[in-house]
Amino acid sequence: MISLTVNQKTYQLDVDPEMPLLWALREVIGLTGTKFGCGVAQCGACVVHLNGEAIRSCVTKCDRANHQNITTIEGLSMDNSHPLQLAWNEENVPQCGYCHSGQIMSAAVLLRENPNPTDRDIDDAMAGNICRCGTYPRIRKAIHLAAKLNGGKGNEK
Amino acid sequence: MEEISRRHFIASATTAGLALWLGLTSEGNLYKAIDSASVNFSPFILIEANGQITLFNTKPEIGQGTFQSFPALIAEELEVSLDQVIIKQTNGEYQFGNAQRSGGSASIRNSYLPMRKVGAAAREVLIKAAAKTWNVIESECFAQKGSITHAPTQRKLSYGSLIEEAAKFDLPENPKLKDPKDFKILGKMSKRPDIPLKTNGSAEFGIDAIVPGMLYAVVYRSPVIGATLVSYDATEVLKIPGVVKVGTAERIVGVYRYTGVAIIATSYWIANQAKEKLVTHWDNHGFDKFNTRDYEAHLRTLANQTGIVEKAVGNVDDVNLPPESYLEAFYETPIIAHHALEPLNCTAQVNGDRVEIWTSTQVSSAVTGKGAGDMHGQIGFTPENITLHSLFVGGGFGRRLSMDYIVEAVNVAKLVEQPVKVIWSREDCTQQGPFRPMTFSKLKGGISAQGALISFEHKVISPSLQQSRDSTFDPSKVDLAMMEGISEQAYEIPNMRNSYVRADLHIPISPWRSVTSSTVSFAQESFIDELAYQAKKDPMDFRLEHLKKTSDAKKVLLKLKELSNWETKLPKGSGRGVAVWEFFAGLGGQVVEVTCHKDKTITINRVIAVIDLGEVVNPDNVRNQMEGSVIMGLGAVMKGGINFVNGKVAEHNFYDSPLLRINEIPKIEVHILTDGGKVKGVGEPGLPPFAPALANAIFAASGKRFRKLPFELRL
Ligand code: FES
Numbered sequence: 006m007i008s009l010t011v012n013q014k015t016y017q018l019d020v021d022p023e024m025p026l027l028w029a030l031r032e033v034i035g036l037t038g039t040k041f042g043c044g045v046a047q048c049g050a051c052v053v054h055l056n057g058e059a060i061r062s063c064v065t066k067c068d069r070a071n072h073q074n075i076t077t078i079e080g081l082s083m084d085n086s087h088p089l090q091l092a093w094n095e096e097n098v099p100q101c102g103y104c105h106s107g108q109i110m111s112a113a114v115l116l117r118e119n120p121n122p123t124d125r126d127i128d129d130a131m132a133g134n135i136c137r138c139g140t141y142p143r144i145r146k147a148i149h150l151a152a153k154l155n156g157g158k159g160n161e162k
Numbered sequence: 163m164e165e166i167s168r169r170h171f172i173a174s175a176t177t178a179g180l181a182l183w184l185g186l187t188s189e190g191n192l193y194k195a196i197d198s199a200s201v202n203f204s205p206f207i208l209i210e211a212n213g214q215i216t217l218f219n220t221k222p223e224i225g226q227g228t229f230q231s232f233p234a235l236i237a238e239e240l241e242v243s244l245d246q247v248i249i250k251q252t253n254g255e256y257q258f259g260n261a262q263r264s265g266g267s268a269s270i271r272n273s274y275l276p277m278r279k280v281g282a283a284a285r286e287v288l289i290k291a292a293a294k295t296w297n298v299i300e301s302e303c304f305a306q307k308g309s310i311t312h313a314p315t316q317r318k319l320s321y322g323s324l325i326e327e328a329a330k331f332d333l334p335e336n337p338k339l340k341d342p343k344d345f346k347i348l349g350k351m352s353k354r355p356d357i358p359l360k361t362n363g364s365a366e367f368g369i370d371a372i373v374p375g376m377l378y379a380v381v382y383r384s385p386v387i388g389a390t391l392v393s394y395d396a397t398e399v400l401k402i403p404g405v406v407k408v409g410t411a412e413r414i415v416g417v418y419r420y421t422g423v424a425i426i427a428t429s430y431w432i433a434n435q436a437k438e439k440l441v442t443h444w445d446n447h448g449f450d451k452f453n454t455r456d457y458e459a460h461l462r463t464l465a466n467q468t469g470i471v472e473k474a475v476g477n478v479d480d481v482n483l484p485p486e487s488y489l490e491a492f493y494e495t496p497i498i499a500h501h502a503l504e505p506l507n508c509t510a511q512v513n514g515d516r517v518e519i520w521t522s523t524q525v526s527s528a529v530t531g532k533g534a535g536d537m538h539g540q541i542g543f544t545p546e547n548i549t550l551h552s553l554f555v556g557g558g559f560g561r562r563l564s565m566d567y568i569v570e571a572v573n574v575a576k577l578v579e580q581p582v583k584v585i586w587s588r589e590d591c592t593q594q595g596p597f598r599p600m601t602f603s604k605l606k607g608g609i610s611a612q613g614a615l616i617s618f619e620h621k622v623i624s625p626s627l628q629q630s631r632d633s634t635f636d637p638s639k640v641d642l643a644m645m646e647g648i649s650e651q652a653y654e655i656p657n658m659r660n661s662y663v664r665a666d667l668h669i670p671i672s673p674w675r676s677v678t679s680s681t682v683s684f685a686q687e688s689f690i691d692e693l694a695y696q697a698k699k700d701p702m703d704f705r706l707e708h709l710k711k712t713s714d715a716k717k718v719l720l721k722l723k724e725l726s727n728w729e730t731k732l733p734k735g736s737g738r739g740v741a742v743w744e745f746f747a748g749l750g751g752q753v754v755e756v757t758c759h760k761d762k763t764i765t766i767n768r769v770i771a772v773i774d775l776g777e778v779v780n781p782d783n784v785r786n787q788m789e790g791s792v793i794m795g796l797g798a799v800m801k802g803g804i805n806f807v808n809g810k811v812a813e814h815n816f817y818d819s820p821l822l823r824i825n826e827i828p829k830i831e832v833h834i835l836t837d838g839g840k841v842k843g844v845g846e847p848g849l850p851p852f853a854p855a856l857a858n859a860i861f862a863a864s865g866k867r868f869r870k871l872p873f874e875l876r877l
């Protein structure tokens with residue numbers, strides 16, 4: 006048995022401890038906001054927070070998450086009230102939208118560590134998240150805006 | 163209309179009580195009905211007695227914005243705001259016809275007037291109904307925000323309360339459309355209703371479908387493309403806990419049929435891991451000798467053949483310039499994969515002679531349609547017995563115009579009673595095709611003593627898209643899909659001959675965003691630049707000199723010239739390049755500015771992208787599409803293509819088939835031209851001009867000419 010606390014709710018799962026967390030979230034628990042893109046830690050579509058740290062759930066075994074706290078995009082806020090969600094909506098970031106659960110979860114950790122990131126900081130922190138549709142210019146803008154909404158200065162350069 | 167189709171349809175739009183349905187017949191005539199039983203046309207508007215208004219979007223949302231832009235055309239004329247209506251994605255229902263597809267940047271350019279007409283017709287009968295109810299003249303009534311107001315008395319009636327009366331009036335044949343200066347939505351809006359769903363995890367993509375009792379499957383397909391399955395041994399696979407069944411499943415891609423081995427299990431992860439234990443034997447038919455490197459050499463040899471002429475103007479053989487007035491060049495581009503971020507997937511449940519499908523597709527109506535080329539014939543179900551749930555699409559780019567992964571999933575689902583979700587691994591998506599084909603181009607141009615381009619030849623050497631898709635294609639004919647845009651450019655050149663040399667290929671190929679314009683534009687617009695230098699002209703002026711007549715392309719170039727400050731000099735080592743490209747999807751042009759550094763690296767300082775649309779629905783969304791097109795174009799320039807070694811694709815996943823990342827993108831400025839004229843597409847025209855504009859900029863800055871994609875940003 007694996008015990009996962011996801012978005013503050015605890016689940017007892019009868020899964021192979023080797024199973025990547027991604028599939029436990031999507032297929033066993035039914036939280037499909039976290040996406041599969043590559044399965045090999047290359048694209049960031051599957052990023053969730055494990056005890057507040059951004060991890061790639063496609064390569065994180067359930068075993069490692071056992072009895073730990075996980076936050077997924079659904080746990081950030083369902084009413085889009087989180088500053089990153091507000092900013093993403095304000096800047097009309099998504100195209101197909103598939104990458105953005107992972108983008109937002111990565112950005113959340115960036116802003117916690119660095120409330121006023123520069124473009125360079127954003128590039129460094131977000132280079133692990135692929136967007137095939139090419140929404141990168143808007144991701145940058147939205148992170149600056151979220152920093153402002155958070156009370157930061159929204160360091161544009 | 164068949165009973166079953168109506169059932170599907172009503173299931174997707176249940177109404178309680180009286181409702182007014184209004185839309186178009188298959189002939190494009192306006193039509194309406196007051197009860198759902200007589201809806202045998204495409205009902206784009208549904209107004210219910212309780213006031214609820216539903217607009218139907220027939221264009222799958224692949225990231226291009228049709229979930230908003232298509233209904234916006236109706237809403238503008240109907241005088242409702244998008245936040246007071248429900249937008250429903252259609253699911254290939256028979257009533258909505260065979261244009262339930264997203265491709266060719268066609269959604270808005272084909273629907274701009276028809277959908278506005280639908281909205282305007284509804285507005286007109288609602289106004290008539292209100293005027294009759296109040297016994298006043300129509301001209302005193304106006305529509306606003308879902309109600310009709312009687313101006314002198316300020317009385318108001320909601321659309322819902324007027325439907326019964328409205329249904330009694332004949333629909334106008336040509337309803338009066340609004341004057342664009344009165345637009346409240348078109349050209350103005352920005353917020354897309356699908357965006358909130360995409361920032362909190364609630365948007366349901368094909369891969370997110372949850373069907374009770376669902377199993378998961380992967381398919382092991384031959385790594386050597388073209389091999390056929392001889393036998394397999396699943397003994398070890400079936401011992402793995404969680405594996406439910408192993409069987410074969412056929413996938414049809416154009417003219418190709420492949421059989422793979424499906425492993426069905428209780429989770430994708432179990433099924434995918436179980437592949438390792440599967441033993442398969444294949445007949446490679448010699449395709450394991452196929453190497454891209456040899457094939458490219460073969461294409462270069464074929465370039466010496468005389469092509470089949472696609473278009474001839476004047477006579478290039480009669481021009482007779484001295485040999486030094488001619489310039490020849492050879493350009494090459496690679497095979498590439500689409501790499502939509504949502505891996506291919508499809509959930510299917512077979513129940514006797516019926517099948518229910520949940521997936522992300524660009525072609526909903528082809529999945530359910532009755533046409534000869536539609537999917538029913540490939541899966542052995544009658545069209546009436548196919549039910550589709552068309553979900554958000556995590557990237558199309560042309561890959562999801564093919565239904566191969568849906569056909570395959572249905573065949574997997576035939577193996578078990580439960581619903582099955584088939585998921586492709588990223589490696590499957592990278593290696594199995596269909597791919598964008600390469601095109602090689604042989605070009606020749608002749609410059610007159612006055613510096614005018616008077617003779618031009620473009621010969622394309624490539625595999626044939628049509629041959630890959632259509633077994634009736636006559637290989638002695640030109641594949642027009644491979645010559646796309648070449649003869650459509652507005653340049654006035656008195657003698658021209660464009661031709662095609664077809665090369666056989668056993669690998670399935672398909673359109674990729676902007677189709678063949680994504681490769682031939684690189685050759686042609688780079689070569690135009692070469693000819694400008696040959697003529698000792700500035701590349702911008704040289705282009706404009708060959709556009710004497712007014713044209714949209716000329717307008718785009720003039721705008722680029724202004725926005726880029728083309729005439730101001732750049733410091734040594736920096737340069738600008740321009741390219742423009744017009745094709746079926748639309749028209750765009752770009753100026754790229756680069757700096758070549760001492761250490762031989764090249765940086766892109768800015769990209770100025772102009773798109774000519776005629777009319778614009780959502781300008782901010784157009785900018786998003788243009789930014790994305792430039793980034794996708796740069797990715798195709800900088801990142802490697804797909805290479806075959808011993809019949810197999812050498813690349814696997816994003817580590818060896820990389821995509822552009824956030825730290826690699828240039829500054830992009832977008833300018834939209836909307837001064838009327840033909841309504842043109844948005845999703846693709848931002849791509850073709852980028853690669854040639856970049857190569858032209860690098861030449862201007864350094865004197866080095868890149869004639870082969872991909873290339874590194876390094877001299
Ligand atoms: S799916 Fe985990 S990084 Fe791509």
Ligand code: FES
Nearest residue numbers: 101102136137138
């Ligand atoms: S919006 Fe489509 S992959 Fe990012």
